[in-house]
Amino acid sequence: MSDKQTDNQADEESFDPVVISEQQFEKAAHLIRHLKKGLVDFLKQPKRINIINFPIELDDGTVETFQAYRVVHNRVFGPGKGGIRYHPDVTMEEVISLAKLMTWKCALVNIPFGGAKGGVVCDVKHLSERELRRITRRFTSEMSDVIGPYTDIPAPDLYTNEQTMAWIFDTYDVLKPNHNNRPVVTGKPIEMGGSLGRHEATGYGCVYAARRFLSKALIPEQQDLAGARVAIQGFGDVGAMAAKAYFRDGAKIIAISDSQGGIYCEAGLDPGDVDAFKSEHGTVVGMPDTMTITNAELLELECDILMPAALGNQIHAGNASNIKAILIVEGANNPTTPAADEVLKKRGIHVLPDIVANAGGVTVSYYEWVQNQANEQWDAEKVDEKLKSRMYAAVDTVFNRWQSYVVGEQSSGDTETVDIASQDIPDFRTIALAIAIERVTEATLLRGIWP
Numbered sequence: 001m002s003d004k005q006t007d008n009q010a011d012e013e014s015f016d017p018v019v020i021s022e023q024q025f026e027k028a029a030h031l032i033r034h035l036k037k038g039l040v041d042f043l044k045q046p047k048r049i050n051i052i053n054f055p056i057e058l059d060d061g062t063v064e065t066f067q068a069y070r071v072v073h074n075r076v077f078g079p080g081k082g083g084i085r086y087h088p089d090v091t092m093e094e095v096i097s098l099a100k101l102m103t104w105k106c107a108l109v110n111i112p113f114g115g116a117k118g119g120v121v122c123d124v125k126h127l128s129e130r131e132l133r134r135i136t137r138r139f140t141s142e143m144s145d146v147i148g149p150y151t152d153i154p155a156p157d158l159y160t161n162e163q164t165m166a167w168i169f170d171t172y173d174v175l176k177p178n179h180n181n182r183p184v185v186t187g188k189p190i191e192m193g194g195s196l197g198r199h200e201a202t203g204y205g206c207v208y209a210a211r212r213f214l215s216k217a218l219i220p221e222q223q224d225l226a227g228a229r230v231a232i233q234g235f236g237d238v239g240a241m242a243a244k245a246y247f248r249d250g251a252k253i254i255a256i257s258d259s260q261g262g263i264y265c266e267a268g269l270d271p272g273d274v275d276a277f278k279s280e281h282g283t284v285v286g287m288p289d290t291m292t293i294t295n296a297e298l299l300e301l302e303c304d305i306l307m308p309a310a311l312g313n314q315i316h317a318g319n320a321s322n323i324k325a326i327l328i329v330e331g332a333n334n335p336t337t338p339a340a341d342e343v344l345k346k347r348g349i350h351v352l353p354d355i356v357a358n359a360g361g362v363t364v365s366y367y368e369w370v371q372n373q374a375n376e377q378w379d380a381e382k383v384d385e386k387l388k389s390r391m392y393a394a395v396d397t398v399f400n401r402w403q404s405y406v407v408g409e410q411s412s413g414d415t416e417t418v419d420i421a422s423q424d425i426p427d428f429r430t431i432a433l434a435i436a437i438e439r440v441t442e443a444t445l446l447r448g449i450w451p
């Protein structure tokens with residue numbers, strides 16, 4: 001395919017997150033019988049949207065107004081749960097679609113939370129720590145009647161971290177004294193009620209999911225992670241922790257990137273060395289004995305596992321036909337567009353979707369919330385074991401449903417010879433979403449529709 005054709009295809013594709021989540025929803029809803037139209041309408045809309053604008057005095061004395069969002073999509077299973085991202089490209093539409101994804105993710109991994117998400121439109125790379133603290137405190141104080149330990153519980157996401165969560169907790173705790181407020185936010189520093197293993201959870205969870213998926217022998221030549229050649233886009237919380245876990249499992253990490261570009265090394269990268277280099281230089285680019293590549297090149301590398309762990313819409317109609325990985329493990333949320341999903345399916349490339357792959361973050365956030373209720377701290381091994389078994393169970397649930405389509409398609413149900421491109425066998429994203437939608441609609445009806 002020529003570059004021009006590639007560009008044209010990408011130009012025609014909608015990257016609107018609301019459109020994308022609707023397309024994914026519709027496709028999954030087709031798999032569910034007797035879905036009541038009124039419930040579909042309910043699930044398509046967020047339950048609540050809060051938009052705020054607030055002024056902040058910057059270090060140089062100038063004043064800048066920031067816009068921020070908090071969206072709760074659904075609370076049928078429990079309080080809203082979802083990260084807060086700080087990014088210049090954050091839009092309300094993006095936050096809505098990410099809140100929906102949280103609803104499905106929590107339902108799929110059987111966590112008693114609903115879906116929520118938040119975002120502040122800002123560029124952390126141009127803000128000092130003091131400015132970020134002021135933004136976070138102002139955001140929290142204005143949202144103090146919106147968030148709460150039993151209503152809506154934030155967590156870290158793109159460009160927010162444990163420090164951000166500590167500021168949120170502190171601000172909320174000052175405004176709402178006389179309560180145990182620790183469960184208002186997860187992903188806190190350990191000293192403030194954070195859970196051991198939360199920082200590692202999303203990345204490790206992705207690797208546990210990949211390990212379990214490979215063990216199903218759908219890719220006969222790669223039934224475990226040993227020797228798998230892995231390329232990871234993004235070296236933040238998710239990408240860096242996943243790199244560590246892949247490396248521990250004997251995989252060879254041949255490429256890693258961050259916002260400034262990527263590095264490639266056929267002999268394999270040691271994530272500890274990459275981490276040390278990035279801490280010193282602020283980027284992975286320029287690490288000795290590596291070749292510099294672009295983020296676009298990283299996605300198209302010859303490899304076994306490709307893990308997008310940065311932004312959304314990275315794999316799209318314009319590059320899906322150039323992807324050479326045999327398995328895509330979605331560390332990031334929404335990294336693959338619906339058009340790309342179609343292309344990848346036709347080409348026999350498996351996608352372990354975000355709703356399954358990166359559910360380890362919310363899983364350990366839930367464990368943190370449980371520990372906070374009892375003022376307990378579980379040891380790291382206990383957290384990790386519970387995370388692993390929940391990730392395995394999530395993969396099994398989706399795989400078993402997928403297999404029922406395979407059995408319907410061919411009498412032997414032999415997964416090793418299955419043609420995954422068949423129209424009658426849905427992809428894993430669609431199946432995972434359908435399971436989650438079923439669970440949420442069943443719970444809605446069980447609760448009884450008010451009054």
Ligand code: NAD
Nearest residue numbers: 158159202234235236237238258259309310332333358361
């Ligand atoms: P982070 O801020 O810790 O790291 C983001 C990484 O992406 C950084 O290495 C950054 O340099 C890189 N990046 C930014 N722009 C890029 C670009 N244009 N091209 C390539 N790389 C770029 O964020 P994170 O917490 O690791 O989150 C990464 C993704 O994982 C997001 O999509 C997030 O929604 C998703 N996610 C995170 C969690 C969690 O627990 N942190 C849970 C589930 C999903």
